[in-house]
Amino acid sequence: MKKGIFSAFVLFVFFSTQSVFAQFSRPISVGAGAGGTMVWADLGNTDTRFAGYIEAEGLVTPFISVGVKGEKGMLSAYGWNSDFENRYHAINANAKIRLGQFLSLPPNYSYYTLGASTFSKILANIYIGAGVGIMKNNINHRIDPSYGTSIENAGGEISEDLNSHQLAIPLNIGLDIPIGRTLYGPRWAININYQQSFLPKDNVDGVINSKMDQYSYLSLGVKLALFNRN
Numbered sequence: 520m521k522k523g524i525f526s527a528f529v530l531f532v533f534f535s536t537q538s539v540f541a542q543f544s545r546p547i548s549v550g551a552g553a554g555g556t557m558v559w560a561d562l563g564n565t566d567t568r569f570a571g572y573i574e575a576e577g578l579v580t581p582f583i584s585v586g587v588k589g590e591k592g593m594l595s596a597y598g599w600n601s602d603f604e605n606r607y608h609a610i611n612a613n614a615k616i617r618l619g620q621f622l623s624l625p626p627n628y629s630y631y632t633l634g635a636s637t638f639s640k641i642l643a644n645i646y647i648g649a650g651v652g653i654m655k656n657n658i659n660h661r662i663d664p665s666y667g668t669s670i671e672n673a674g675g676e677i678s679e680d681l682n683s684h685q686l687a688i689p690l691n692i693g694l695d696i697p698i699g700r701t702l703y704g705p706r707w708a709i710n711i712n713y714q715q716s717f718l719p720k721d722n723v724d725g726v727i728n729s730k731m732d733q734y735s736y737l738s739l740g741v742k743l744a745l746f747n748r749n
Contacts, residue, residue: 550574550710552740558594559733561670561726562601568593570736582617582643588650588689594723594734599669603660603724609716611652611689619643640697648691654718656683660725675728685720695742708742 553571570592576584588611595604622643658681667677693712697705714736723732 546578547745548576548578548708548742549745550576550740550742552710552712552738554712554736554738556592556594557735558596558605558723559735560594560596560603560724561675561728561730561732562596562598562603562724564598565596568595570738572738572740574740576615576742580620582620582646583615584617585612585614587612588652590736592736596724599666600663601661601666603658603726605659605723606657607654607723608657609652609654609687611650611687613648613650613652613689613691615646615648615691617644617646617695641694644695644697646691646693646695648693650689650691652687652689654685654687654716654723656681656685656722658682658723658725662726670726670728673728675726678722678725678727680722681725683720683722685718685722687716687718689714689716706744708744710738710740710742712736712738712740714738 551571551573553569556568556570557565559565570590572588572590574586574588576586578584590609591607593604593606596602619642622639660681662677670677691712691714693710696709696711698707698709716734716736718732718734721727721730721732723734
C-alpha cells in the first residue's frame, strides 16, 4: 500500500514538471493543501494521520520568501498499552530560500522567465526554510498505570495540561512547480513540502519525559499568485 502511494506520488511529480514554463515570480501568493502527519514522541508506535494547511507568502527577491502558515490536523501514537490522539492547531511565521538565489541568472528577470530551460526553472525552485510558531494541543490519551509509574520513576510526568500552547520550530524542504508562461511569471504553482516540527515543551502526547517531541508533515498543495511584479 505504502509503495503504491509512493509510486503514484513520484509519477505525479514527474508529469507535473512537464508543464512547467516559468519561475513563480509574482510578489504575493496564497496557498492551501493537505497531507500526512507522523509524530515522534514518548509512545513509540506512530500512526499516519491527516492535516490541512493554508498559507500566504511574499517574495523578498524572486527566490527568497517570507510567509505565514496555519495548520489543523491530528497526531497519534501508541505503545506500552497506552495511546494518545492530539487534534492540534498550529500557526507559524517562516522564511524560505530557493536554489535560484545561488545560480547564475541573467539580470533581466522577465527575459529569464520566458527563456530559461525547464530543468533550470525546476532546479531554481527547490527550497529550504525555517520558522517559529505556536501549537495548540487538544490531547486525549489513555495511559496504562504501570507505564505512568515507569515515566515518573525516570524523572518524567504524566501531564494534566492537555490543552496547552507550546512553541513549535518547523524546518522545511520542498519544491514549487510553477505552471504557465507569462512575462511576470505564472499565476499557479504546485507545492510539495516536507516539514519537520520540533516541540521543545515535550508535551504533544501528554507525557513529559527527557526527549523533545517532534512531528513530520508531508503535504501537497496549490498556490495562487496575486498581482504582477513591477
